[in-house]
Amino acid sequence: METLRTVWRAGVVTLLLTALVTSAVLASVSDVAELDASARATGNLKPLAVRIGDRLFAFEWPAQVTQVSANGIDGHVVVGVRISGVAFHRPLTKNDFTGEVDDLVSIVFQNAPRAEEVDVWATVPISVGKGAIVSGDLAVPTSRPVFTLSVLRGTDPSRARAFWDEDWEHAAFKQDS
Numbered sequence: 001m002e003t004l005r006t007v008w009r010a011g012v013v014t015l016l017l018t019a020l021v022t023s024a025v026l027a028s029v030s031d032v033a034e035l036d037a038s039a040r041a042t043g044n045l046k047p048l049a050v051r052i053g054d055r056l057f058a059f060e061w062p063a064q065v066t067q068v069s070a071n072g073i074d075g076h077v078v079v080g081v082r083i084s085g086v087a088f089h090r091p092l093t094k095n096d097f098t099g100e101v102d103d104l105v106s107i108v109f110q111n112a113p114r115a116e117e118v119d120v121w122a123t124v125p126i127s128v129g130k131g132a133i134v135s136g137d138l139a140v141p142t143s144r145p146v147f148t149l150s151v152l153r154g155t156d157p158s159r160a161r162a163f164w165d166e167d168w169e170h171a172a173f174k175q176d177s
Helices: 002-028 032-039 046-056 094-111 166-172
Strands: 065-073 076-084 115-125 143-152 162-164
Touching: 032 046, 046 065, 046 076, 046 094, 076 094, 094 115, 094 143, 143 166, 162 166
Parallel strands: 076 115
Antiparallel strands: 065 076, 115 143, 143 162
């Protein structure tokens, strides 16, 4: 009987210690959205990019958001959102994609009241040769834009002029039903 109590007490102590360690670890680790926002923010207004990214990375977008930038000069603020043009999280129609872009623009303007413009671009990787310089002054590009859109505050994103790479557009999306 004494052995059973000892085993039971050891089990309870282990369970309590595990709970304490786990809660301490969880308390010290930021949520994934916050970590993504910090890691993927760029620009000379990086705290703003992090704040916007925190909102955007809280969702799993079908076309993955890969970077948020915020830049300002002389009181003008422009926010950029880069998304992946490959490996969508689910099949998308062109209408699904443009709906996501509209949502991204809306969230940015809601969370950046001083932003005058939101630029959204989708990129795809470019194959570079072995030994190619991919950073620094002599860097060769490793991605290319296949979609770009600039939206001024107060403008309907669906009315803004967009660039579409025709080959990508035809290959990337499932047909609208």
